[in-house]
Amino acid sequence: MNNLMGAYSPKSSPIHRAPLWSKWLVIFGITLACAMTHTWWVPALALMLVLVLALMARLSLHELGAALWSVKWLLLAMSLYYLFFDKLALGADVLLTLLTLIFATKVLLFTTPMTSLIDGFVRGCKPLRGLGVSPELVGLAIALMLRSIPVIMDRWVILQTAVKARGIKLSAAHLFTPLVMTTVAYAHETGDAIVARGLDSPKNKQV
Incomplete structure (x- = not known):
């Protein structure tokens, strides 16, 4: 990637x-x-x-x-x-x-820099605020998506390493289910952290 x-x-x-x-x-x-x-x-x-x-x-x-x-x-x-x-x-x-x-x-x-790209995207979405779209939350979603890609890839490598360390021969298809489970768990953890900090509400975001 x-x-x-x-x-x-x-x-x-x-x-x-x-x-x-x-x-x-x-x-x-x-x-x-x-x-x-x-x-x-x-x-x-x-x-x-x-x-x-x-x-x-x-x-x-x-x-x-x-x-x-x-x-x-x-x-x-x-x-x-x-x-x-x-x-x-x-x-x-x-x-x-x-x-x-x-x-x-x-x-x-x-x-x-990725921060500049996200900030630029947020500024570009400001005209959509009148339609009920929060540019800041859109920027947060993009940042989380980009942050999640390397995390998921790291967990894929960890799964492969763990299987090899135990001497088990599994195809990549067999590792898909545990990868999905760890990805869903990561998504829940991220969502809980966002809610705990009040970042899920547009009222708590400032331009």
């Missing part, structure tokens, strides 16, 4: 210093251009732009390659599908768009 999504790396590149709104604007523009067109050369140009931004952000080729390696089976399956059905032009469009968005997300997360 970390190889695919990436993590913030404090550096002094122009992309790091760029305001968050400009990064969102570039990603939105790239996504819109790729979605509104049906020719492979548009996402190809977008991919070239994203790679230039990645180099400007001082993302190493190893980190970019790690992102590709994380989705190798998905890329392989999609490539075989489009080859089998002789849809090369469509396949190139879809695959190039996918790579563009993966690398764009990598650049965003590499150059922006």
Whole structure:
């Protein structure tokens, strides 16, 4: 997950210093251009732009390659599908768009602290307050979701280690049930902590 999504790396590149709104604007523009067109050369140009931004952000080729390696089976399956059905032009469009968005997300997360991303999302949701949506609670939910991903992955590793330590041979499918149980327990613990601190009420949140 970390190889695919990436993590913030404090550096002094122009992309790091760029305001968050400009990064969102570039990603939105790239996504819109790729979605509104049906020719492979548009996402190809977008991919070239994203790679230039990645180099400007001082993302190493190893980190970019790690992102590709994380989705190798998905890329392989999609490539075989489009080859089998002789849809090369469509396949190139879809695959190039996918790579563009993966690398764009990598650049965003590499150059922006997670706290800044969440704060920016909360500010962007403020117009929805009139509809009864609490931007602060939405931001809290996002923060909890992002925090839960590494916790769940750690518990998966712990389960695998415990099984190996006991000399038991089990497939990954057999570990799914205890993983779900520990995940549900973690969710209950988190929910109880939120309620105990009164964070579940919008009245107790301040902008």
